[in-house]
Every structure is written in C-alpha cells, then in structure tokens.
Amino acid sequence: MNRGWITLGMVVGGTIVGLMGTDLVLPAVPRLPEALGGDPSRAQLVLAAYVGGSCIGLLGFGALGDRVSTARLFIGSLLATALLSLACALATSIEGLIALRTVQGVVAAGPAVFAPGVVKAMFDETRAVRAIGFLASIESLAPALAPIAGAGLLALGGWTLSFEVMAGAAVMVAALLALTGGVPQVSRRGKGSFAALVKDPVFLRYAVSHACVLGGLLVFVFGMPTVFVRVHGGTLADFIIMQLCGISTFIVAANASSGLVARLGAERVLNIGTGMAAVAALGQFAYALAGGTSALVITALFVPVNTGLGLRGPPGFFRAMMASHGDDARGSALVILFLLAAAALGTALVSPWIERGTVPVAGAALIFHVISVLCLFALPQLREEGKLNPSCAS
CATH class of the missing domain: 1.20.1250.20 (MFS general substrate transporter like domains)
Known part of the structure; x- marks a missing residue:
C-alpha cells in the first residue's frame, strides 16, 4: 500500500x-x-x-x-x-x-x-x-x-x-x-503572519469563498431541525433524510473533483461548483418565499448545494494553501477560522427569526453563497500552477 x-x-x-x-x-x-x-x-x-x-x-x-x-x-x-x-x-x-x-x-x-x-x-x-x-x-x-x-x-x-x-x-x-514517523513537515515561513495573509487578496479569494460556501450550508443545516419540527409540523426524520442525501452527494462530488480538475482545470471547477451551490441556494430561498414546506422539495434543492460544495471544496482549499506561499499552518488555521465565524455569525443572526420558517434560514445561507461568488469575480486568482513534490506520491 x-x-x-x-x-x-x-x-x-x-x-x-x-x-x-x-x-x-x-x-x-x-x-x-x-x-x-x-x-x-x-x-x-x-x-x-x-x-x-x-x-x-x-x-x-x-x-x-x-x-x-x-x-x-x-x-x-x-x-x-x-x-x-x-x-x-x-x-x-x-x-x-x-x-x-x-x-x-x-x-x-x-x-x-x-x-x-x-x-x-x-x-x-x-x-x-x-x-x-x-x-x-x-x-x-x-x-x-x-x-x-x-x-x-x-x-x-x-x-x-x-x-x-x-x-x-x-x-x-x-x-x-x-x-x-509518518507526519511530514508542513511548509514553514518564519517571517509570515496572520496579518499578511488577511491583507493578501489572492489568499482571501480562496479562503473566504470556501468559508462562505460551507458556512452558508451549515447555517441552513443548523436551522432546519427546528424549522422542520416546530414550523412545518414534520419530524426529525425529515432532517435526517435531508442530511443523508446531502452528505452522500457531497462525498460523490468531492471524490470526483480531482478527475474534473485534471480535465478542466482547478479554476473552472471552482467556478462551476461555487455557481452550482449559489443557484441551488437561490432556489431554496425562492421556494421558501413562495411558502413551500415540502420536505421532499427542500431535500431536492439541498442536494445541488452539496454537489457544488463537493466539487469546489478540495481544489478551493488546496489553492488557499498554495496562496499562503509557504505559510501553510497559518493559512489552514485562517480558512477554518473564517468557516467557524461564518457559521456562528449566520446562526446567531437567524436564531431570533427561526420560528418564521425557511425564509430567514435560506436567506442567510444565500447571502453567504453570493459573497462566495463575488469573491471569485472581484479578487485576483492564483497564477502559480507548479506541481508540488510529485515524487512523494509514488
């Protein structure tokens, strides 16, 4: 092996x-x-x-x-x-x-x-x-x-x-x-700092877009148990089915991502996945505004959000590491911190309105997805395309 x-x-x-x-x-x-x-x-x-x-x-x-x-x-x-x-x-x-x-x-x-x-x-x-x-x-x-x-x-x-x-x-x-003795040394950058990464627009392109896509999904996930049970009159089984469908789809998409990157390039897969998740989030919000409460429809709209995240997640996170220019530990820490902050902020903002149904939950999630799309349009992309340590993989 x-x-x-x-x-x-x-x-x-x-x-x-x-x-x-x-x-x-x-x-x-x-x-x-x-x-x-x-x-x-x-x-x-x-x-x-x-x-x-x-x-x-x-x-x-x-x-x-x-x-x-x-x-x-x-x-x-x-x-x-x-x-x-x-x-x-x-x-x-x-x-x-x-x-x-x-x-x-x-x-x-x-x-x-x-x-x-x-x-x-x-x-x-x-x-x-x-x-x-x-x-x-x-x-x-x-x-x-x-x-x-x-x-x-x-x-x-x-x-x-x-x-x-x-x-x-x-x-x-x-x-x-x-x-x-299996843990290799993560790249070091002795003069690096969190401040330098936060000021780097290339790093922010990948770090913030990744955090917002996943953060938006988590805001929706954290709110839906209450919505299903207390507002829609359903059961926790509705939420469990939604989660299982979403996780299954995410796993398939995440493991297919590398093959698509090899054929289409990382940036194109990143854009496709982010756009797919955003369009699906818009569909969730539109269905909520129309007064829709069907657990089946909500689950069907949740699946492409997970598909988009699965496609863009692996190349997006990896390119955030590349954009940290050797400061891998700080880069990874900031991506995860941005993610936790997005999920926590979104959940806190939604909580006072949670009993009004899917509209506030889907609306907050959509805002994060829109921010993710804007990051890809407004911030510069990584120019380096060099391969890293190919001998280590064989």
Missing part, C-alpha cells in the same frame, strides 16, 4: 478525534444537569466552550507551525487531547466541565490546522485535491454517524464514556504516528 495514503489515513484519524469533541459528546449534553448540576442552558455551554477553545487553538497552532516541528505539534495535540478528555470524564461540576472543555478545544485544534499542509507536502496538486476530497468525505460523515455512536456509548456507560473513548482514540492515533 502506498505509504502516503497510509499516512493520510492516520492524519484523517487525528482530525476525527477533534470532531469527536462535539459530535460524539452531543447526545450526552441533555443528561449533564442530572449528573453534574446546573440547567440545560448551562449544559449547552459545554459545546460552546469547546468551539470557542478551538478558535483560540487554531490561531495558536497556526503561529507555532513555523517554530516547532509538525510531527511534535500533531502528536502533542493528540496526547494533550487525551489527557483533557480523561479530565473531563472526572469532572464533578458543570462549571468545571465547561472550563476543561475550553482547554480541550484549544489543544484539540492541532490536527485540523496541519492536515491540509501535510497533504500538500505529500502529494502533487492532482493527488492532493483527491486526498483533500477523501479527507473531507470522511469528515462529513462525522456529524451523521458520531451522534449515533455517542447515543450508544451514553446508554452503555453514561456521559463519561464518550470522553474516555475520545481519549483512547487520541492515544491510539498518536502512538501509530509516533511509531511510523
């Missing part, structure tokens, strides 16, 4: 550990007031604290990337995540758990920061797009499958078992990476 793809599998494992911090723990949150005191609103802070800590961690690991070796930071992040997960399982109060979750989010952000740079270091552009598509496909399954696993763990061993499993998974992946 190709050594690069073995390493990629372990890198994917590292990023999944970070995702466990929200998706695997989610089913246990309603039980936390009974176990640790507090109320449901305080229990929700257990999730918010992890996300907030992750934002801090993204910036921290991005800055450390040009001072400390990638392997040490990647493996160290996993081991620290394991320790904090065990500490969370031992928490005796909701306030203590919230504090620990903030620190856990900080230390768990490492794999997400370095994974794209590791892919870029191992593969040439064509295979890197394919690898990022594979990475995104696996990560997209986490929101669908991890809560199911978390519910099983909750029934089997209570709220602490999810944290213990997260600790065990982190240690296992860290040990495998340490034994194989």
Whole structure:
C-alpha cells in the first residue's frame, strides 16, 4: 500500500478525534444537569466552550507551525487531547466541565490546522485535491454517524464514556504516528503572519469563498431541525433524510473533483461548483418565499448545494494553501477560522427569526453563497500552477 495514503489515513484519524469533541459528546449534553448540576442552558455551554477553545487553538497552532516541528505539534495535540478528555470524564461540576472543555478545544485544534499542509507536502496538486476530497468525505460523515455512536456509548456507560473513548482514540492515533514517523513537515515561513495573509487578496479569494460556501450550508443545516419540527409540523426524520442525501452527494462530488480538475482545470471547477451551490441556494430561498414546506422539495434543492460544495471544496482549499506561499499552518488555521465565524455569525443572526420558517434560514445561507461568488469575480486568482513534490506520491 502506498505509504502516503497510509499516512493520510492516520492524519484523517487525528482530525476525527477533534470532531469527536462535539459530535460524539452531543447526545450526552441533555443528561449533564442530572449528573453534574446546573440547567440545560448551562449544559449547552459545554459545546460552546469547546468551539470557542478551538478558535483560540487554531490561531495558536497556526503561529507555532513555523517554530516547532509538525510531527511534535500533531502528536502533542493528540496526547494533550487525551489527557483533557480523561479530565473531563472526572469532572464533578458543570462549571468545571465547561472550563476543561475550553482547554480541550484549544489543544484539540492541532490536527485540523496541519492536515491540509501535510497533504500538500505529500502529494502533487492532482493527488492532493483527491486526498483533500477523501479527507473531507470522511469528515462529513462525522456529524451523521458520531451522534449515533455517542447515543450508544451514553446508554452503555453514561456521559463519561464518550470522553474516555475520545481519549483512547487520541492515544491510539498518536502512538501509530509516533511509531511510523509518518507526519511530514508542513511548509514553514518564519517571517509570515496572520496579518499578511488577511491583507493578501489572492489568499482571501480562496479562503473566504470556501468559508462562505460551507458556512452558508451549515447555517441552513443548523436551522432546519427546528424549522422542520416546530414550523412545518414534520419530524426529525425529515432532517435526517435531508442530511443523508446531502452528505452522500457531497462525498460523490468531492471524490470526483480531482478527475474534473485534471480535465478542466482547478479554476473552472471552482467556478462551476461555487455557481452550482449559489443557484441551488437561490432556489431554496425562492421556494421558501413562495411558502413551500415540502420536505421532499427542500431535500431536492439541498442536494445541488452539496454537489457544488463537493466539487469546489478540495481544489478551493488546496489553492488557499498554495496562496499562503509557504505559510501553510497559518493559512489552514485562517480558512477554518473564517468557516467557524461564518457559521456562528449566520446562526446567531437567524436564531431570533427561526420560528418564521425557511425564509430567514435560506436567506442567510444565500447571502453567504453570493459573497462566495463575488469573491471569485472581484479578487485576483492564483497564477502559480507548479506541481508540488510529485515524487512523494509514488
């Protein structure tokens, strides 16, 4: 088996550990007031604290990337995540758990920061797009499958078992990476800075457009459970079906993306995917304005949004890394931070109007998709087309 793809599998494992911090723990949150005191609103802070800590961690690991070796930071992040997960399982109060979750989010952000740079270091552009598509496909399954696993763990061993499993998974992946020595060094740029990237219009073209397409999709996803159940009079099954259709379509499109890039070029695929997602988002908004409430139609319109994201996601993220000009860790950290900010901002703006139906949710999502399209039209594209480390892929 190709050594690069073995390493990629372990890198994917590292990023999944970070995702466990929200998706695997989610089913246990309603039980936390009974176990640790507090109320449901305080229990929700257990999730918010992890996300907030992750934002801090993204910036921290991005800055450390040009001072400390990638392997040490990647493996160290996993081991620290394991320790904090065990500490969370031992928490005796909701306030203590919230504090620990903030620190856990900080230390768990490492794999997400370095994974794209590791892919870029191992593969040439064509295979890197394919690898990022594979990475995104696996990560997209986490929101669908991890809560199911978390519910099983909750029934089997209570709220602490999810944290213990997260600790065990982190240690296992860290040990495998340490034994194989498989984490290549992410490109360093000692004089780089977050400010320089934020001022670079070429980097912003890819980073902001990617964050807005995915952020718009997430705003829609976060709002639709409430809309389906409380406004449309449906059930949670409507949302689950919509999600499964969207995720399945995304996986197919993301894994087809590299082949299309080889035939059409990265920029053309980027434009096609972004345009497809925007047109579908416009369709969602128009259907909402017309008073449509059919779960089947909403799902049918949701599918091309995911298709567009799947097509443009891998080449878009990879070209954001190329546009960082060697500052891969900071570049990756900013892309993910922009994404989290878009999803959080959109969800916060929609929340006061959530019981008015699909219109505010679809409208907010459409705004992000329009911004993404404008980025591609208004900001300059990357001129470099050189291949990276082709020998590493063989």
